[in-house]
Amino acid sequence: MKKKMLTVLLAAAMTVSLAGCGSKDADKKDNASVQNTENAKSDNGSDRTQFVVGFDAEFPPYGYMDEDGDYTGFDLELAQEVCDRNGWELVKKPINWDSKDMELESGSIDCIWNGFTMNGREDDYTFSDPYVDNSIVVVVAKDSDINKLSDLAGKVVDVQADSSGLAALQGDDATDENKELTASFAELQQVADYNTAFMNLESGAVDAVVLDIGVAKYQMSSKGDAFRMLDEQVSSEQYAIGFKKGNTELRDQVQKTLDEMVKDGTFTTIVNNYTDYNLPEMVCLGE
The missing domain is CATH 3.40.190.10 (Periplasmic binding protein-like II)
Incomplete structure (x- = not known):
């Protein structure tokens, strides 16, 4: 009799335990659903903070x-x-x-x-x-003998990695003229940022930097008359x-x-x- 009673009690306890687990699982699903809803809201403009x-x-x-x-x-x-x-x-x-x-x-x-x-x-x-309508330009040292794009042949040129300047020179949509220009360089070096590029240009480690005209003007204005911009542009683009x-x-x-x-x-x-x-x-x- 005691064994039967114990069996009944154990079965009841297991039922309660399983019900509790099911409730927790349901709560987890509900919480996940709420979280997903919140994430979905963040994708649009109306509900974001x-x-x-x-x-x-x-x-x-x-x-x-x-x-x-x-x-x-x-x-x-x-x-x-x-x-x-x-x-x-x-x-x-x-x-x-x-x-x-x-x-x-x-x-x-x-x-x-x-x-x-x-x-x-x-x-x-x-x-x-x-x-913004932007242009890609070339900056050289003030006393450089580079005066036009064709003068870059045999020169070392810096450009920022994965930048619009790099795309203009050798990207999928680069013009044939720009691809030929790039092929004429002694080397095209990719750098992490334009501060590094201008330090390289200032030290003489490179001969030119290819970049956006707005950034070029900023760098030139902050460094006095150490640099100049070529009149010829590499390309024009939109931001x-x-x-x-x-x-x-x-x-x-x-x-x-x-x-x-x-x-x-x-x-x-x-x-x-x-x-x-x-x-x-x-x-x-x-x-």
């Missing part, structure tokens, strides 16, 4: 660290105004430019906003409207904000806000903070 911008912290005047140690720049000022108008907190996230796609795909950033060339990348991202492919809702919200900024004059006010870098002549949004 933060806006995470991925940028190269050494790409002035679009994004860089100022003398006070704060991240600033033309693109970051635009992003701040967009966030202010939408009630979002701007999170400025410096990234390794080579890892920008991984950062975007993983969701650790919401967009790439940092003088980001859209030409040739239209199928890889969901882009905003272009807002836009790159969102994860398919994220049209967030793109549309940001674009709508930018268009409002153009209409009320705020965009122009921010642009005029960067006259030293020729930005008023380069912007194309609203034209």
